[in-house]
Structures are given as structure tokens and as C-alpha cells.
Amino acid sequence: MLLLANALRNNGQREPCGGRAMDLRTTYLGLDLKNPVVASASPLSSTLDGIRRLEDAGAAAVVLFSLFEEQLLHGLGALDTYLNLRGGATSEIFDLFPQDSEFHADPEQYLELIRNAREATSIPIIGSLNGVSTGDWLAYAIHMEHAGASAIELNLYYVPTDIELSGLSTEWMYLDALNDVAQRVTIPVSVKLSPFFSSLPYMANSMYKSGASGLVLFNRFYQPDLDIEGLEIKPKVYFSRSEDLTLPLRWVSLMYGRVPVDFAVSGGVHTYRDVIKAVMSGAKVAMMAAELLTNGVQRISEILNEIQNWMDVHEYDSIQKMCGFMSERYAVSPEAFERASYARALLAYRNSARQEQDQP
Ligand SMILES: Cc1cc2nc3c(=O)[nH]c(=O)nc-3n(C[C@H](O)[C@H](O)[C@H](O)COP(=O)(O)O)c2cc1C
Secondary structure, three states: OHHHHHHHHOOOOOOOOOOOOOEOOEEEOOEEEOOOEEEOOOHHHOOHHHHHHHHHHOOOEEEEEEEEHHHHHHHHOOHHHHHHHOOOOOOHHHHHOOOOOOOOOOHHHHHHHHHHHHHHOOOOEEEEEEOOOOOHHHHHHHHHHHHOOOEEEEEOOOOOOOOOOOHHHHHHHHHHHHHHHHHHOOOOEEEEEOOOOOOHHHHHHHHHHOOOOEEEEOOOOOOOEEEOOOOEEEOOOOOOOHHHHHHHHHHHHHHOOOOOOEEEEEOOOOOHHHHHHHHHHOOOEEEEOHHHHHHOOOHHHHHHHHHHHHHHHOOOOEHHHHOOOOOOOOOOOHHHHHHHHHHHHHHHHHHHHHHHHHOO
């Protein structure tokens, strides 16, 4: 595969860049982007100032923080429907959910933010909906479109706990919700997926067939910790590290060229090398949250400069031409390749452990 990548690189498609500005432009969900770095959903996009700062730092697009199904149903007075859908759960589950004032903007403020951001910036603004049921709350996607959102990212966050609910039923729930949104809007819809499917490629392709133009790999789950003295469950956000990138990289590179959607990598993008890896695996864009929250939004401009330098040194002139260079698109048997890679990784570990033992 590496040989193939080199062949592609040297196949007259490129020439030495000699200090010229590299072409960082890409497309995502049919949108023209100036570079592949997108600010993913986080509190950084919760104000107009925050969105402006992301644009000034060089973000090619911004995904707004999510509006949650529960928040929207609350506004629609449709809690009973929701509770019935959730197997007759009591309204206590709504008491558990953070109230509007503590938790993000209310839905009308969210639309106002889209309108203002659309006017004040020149980059695409992507609205985000987080939920899993079909129903009236999804009509909110239409309001987002009318407010000026360039696309909708659907974050299907659902943790199945019912021991009678099969994986298939859960998957149908996801596809129904997606289908519902995709039929309501004319702007592109992407889905932020979890890695926990028994056949991720099948699910990804089903998402495509149900109207997804893009897939964001992956949603990050915030597994709570246990406080064993206080006997409490402690919800906590654990920031990613670059090491976490290997999971989305692997799946994008397996599905690139097979599932006809635009891929975005989310989870573990912290450096320019991470962005380049994401692109080479087959992603159109690399999304960032934790790095920007930790080290500031100016990290985007630093990373963009570093990408330019790297491309210059390695004689690449266009990000688009790099997309999928290291994917498994051309692997004859990806399954066999995966098993062989696993075995090789174990062997490499054993060999290095043996060498350490043999050292005096
Ligand atoms: C504080 C915080 C808030 C987030 N809020 C949202 C959200 O509202 N909607 C969403 O889809 N993802 C949300 N995310 C997830 C990020 O968009 C991203 O997918 C995840 O953090 C992995 O990317 P990273 O490794 O760059 O942080 C949030 C992440 C953090 C750290």
C-alpha cells in the first residue's frame, strides 16, 4: 500500500513546491473549505465572539455545540411522547437532565446564534442536533437551515440498557432518525457515529442510503467514574490525546472509497501530524475540540503553518491529492490485511520484549 502511495505521489500529479503556498483547500459535505481543519462541537462555539475567534484562527468551518432532543421536547411540550417512547420511564429522567439555564442556550437563542454567525463570518456554520428518536423535535433541523446553517451534524447518542433491545432495533432507530432529518432539509446532513457497532461499514453504508452525506468518526462517550468514598457516580469529561486518533484513523482508512460519503475524523486531533494522518487515511476534514480548549484556538493557525511546512518539505502541493493516500482502498483483501496487521503487531511486541530481556 505504501508503494502505491508513493507511486501516486510521483505519478506526475505533483511537482516540487519550492516555497510556493501549498493548496490546503478541500471540500466537505459539498462545501468548499479553505483548509481541512474544522472546529468540532464544543463550548468554543457557544458565542458569536467564540465563533469569530475560531474563524480568525483559521478554522475552515465551525460545528456548533449540540441542541439536545430533551431540550427541544421540553420546549415543544412533548415530554409524554418521549417518556412513552422510552418504555414508560417516569419524568424523573427529565429532572436528571440539566435545565436550560444551566445547559447551553435555549433553542431560539441557538437559531439567533446561527443567524448572527452567518452574517458575521464567511465560513460554513454547521448546526448540531443530539438525540435518537424520530419526531417533531427533528423539525428543528428545518429551523437551523432557515437560520443559515450550511449543514446539520446529527449526533446520535444513545446508550442501550434494555436487555431486550437488539442491536438491529437500535440501528433502525438511528436510521429512522437520520432519514427523518434528511427528508426535512435541503442542506447536507452528516452523522456523528459511535464506534460500537458489530459491523461499522454496514452501518456506515446504511447511513449513506438513509441520506447521510458525511460521517464524523467518532462521537466521544463520557464514561462516568465512581467515587468509592462518596459512593457517587461522577460525570467527567476526559480530554482526548493524540493516541486516541488511531481508532478513527483505522476505520476511515477501511471505509474510504467503499462508503460514498465524506469522512471527518474527530477524537485525538492535537497536532499538524494528526491532521495529515486524518487526511491520508481518507478524511476530508480533521475536527478539533480538546486541543483548542486546552491550548487556545490559535493552535489552529500554528497547525496550518506546520502543515504547509511539512507539505513543502515532503513535496506535496495539494491537500486534496493527499486524501486517502494511506487508506486501505486498494487493499485486495482488507479483512486479511487487518488480521495480518494484528498478528504483526503482536509479533513486533514479542520481539522487542525478547530483545530487552536479552540485553545484559
Ligand atoms: C467540553 C466539550 C463539550 C462538547 N460538546 C459537544 C456537543 O455539544 N456536541 C457534540 O456533538 N460533541 C461535543 N463534544 C465532542 C467534541 O465535538 C469532539 O467530538 C470530541 O471532544 C473529540 O474530539 P477531540 O479529541 O478533538 O476533543 C464536546 C467535547 C468537549 C470536550
